[in-house]
Amino acid sequence: MPSNKKVIKAYVSEDEHMKVSATAKQCSLSLSAFAKAVCLGHEIKSREDQQARRELLKINADLARLGGLLKMWILDDDKHRLDVEKLLEELRLRQKELCEKVWSL
Incomplete structure (x- = not known):
């Protein structure tokens, strides 16, 4: 059965990508999980x-x-x-x- 999940793409600079990746890592989240949580307004705890x-x-x-x-x-x-x-x-x-x-x- 095909997945109902949708993909969201965002273009960021190399520096922005490094910052977002580092923050996701500090929170023990994957980049995808971190981006989803931030976009949905969830509180992120390091x-x-x-x-x-x-x-x-x-x-x-x-x-x-x-x-x-x-x-x-x-x-x-x-x-x-x-x-x-x-x-x-x-x-x-x-x-x-x-x-x-x-x-x-």
Whole structure:
């Protein structure tokens, strides 16, 4: 069965071609996928942005695990309860800030 896809051609200079190709590569996209996404107005995220988001999400998961450990400590050791609760609240605030930064990328 023949494909219903259409081809769009664009003439660019050598310099423009190099710039577009380099930008597509930074975004981990083929030249065709990059051109299609840009023409359709999709937001393009660079590989660095994607990697930064993954790293921040890993940090967020680490904070959540640390919070879980602190909660377990509260159950085992009541005399440090106030200190641990302050730490937990600080962790929650940092986690919220981190999530906001991740989703703004």
